[in-house]
Amino acid sequence: MENGKVVFFDAGGTLLRADPPVPDVFAIVARRRGYDITVRDVEPCMADVDAFYDAEYMRDGDFWCVHERAVQIWLDMYTMLANYCGIEDDVPGLAQAVYDEYLKPECWSLYPDVEATLKGLKRRGFRLGIISNWDKTLENLVREMGYLPYFDEVVSSASVGYRKPGKEIFEIALERMGAQPCDAYHVGDLPEADGDGATNAGITPVIIDRAGRLDDCPYKTIRVMTDLVSEL
DSSP: OOTTOEEEEOSBTTTEEESSOHHHHHHHHHHHTTOOOOHHHHGGGHHHHHHHHHHHHHHHGGGGGSHHHHHHHHHHHHHHHHHHTTOOTTHHHHHHHHHHHTTSGGGEEEOTTHHHHHHHHHHTTOEEEEEESOOTTHHHHHHHHTOGGGOSEEEEHHHHTOOTTSHHHHHHHHHHHTOOGGGEEEEESOIIIIIIHHHHTTOEEEEEOTTSOOTTOSSEEESSTTHHHHHO
């Protein structure tokens, strides 16, 4: 048993994913509200929407530290989709309806390698937590999905006012868990936010690279989450 050891996880892109993806959900909600929209109408817009998010994050990623601002970034992205699809009426209502849809657990799923990993680490005596740049709805989402019992703490950036890669959010999570940095690991999919952030706090980072695209990552990488059970 590894008593006293802690493993933190990022949420989106590490533990869970939007399922169905945004184009599908946007089209479903739009049709529900009377618009003749298909997934094919939405998909070509996603590159520009993703670029908008990346630009906003680089300009001022601190929107993740405030719940209302974190929600607004999603509303802005869904508004862009509506504009691209030629929707003009009740765009704020449509954007809000898409956001609300993603508050539902049925619109998210764990990656296939996650649940076995959580079970294996718990059997070995690790305590588990989540550290994620997310709005205040994260803990309830994990609860509604049925996976909250695996985790001792869920720390979202909007709930504590700090975001990755700053060390503060990691330090808050460590304090809540009563753990020392030398006894903790953090698993995430982004070398900057997760790798640099964990290192800033003295935590050992592990980067999950399911697609094999991070050959130049300076941190330990794994392709399959279940490798953690035998390697930590």
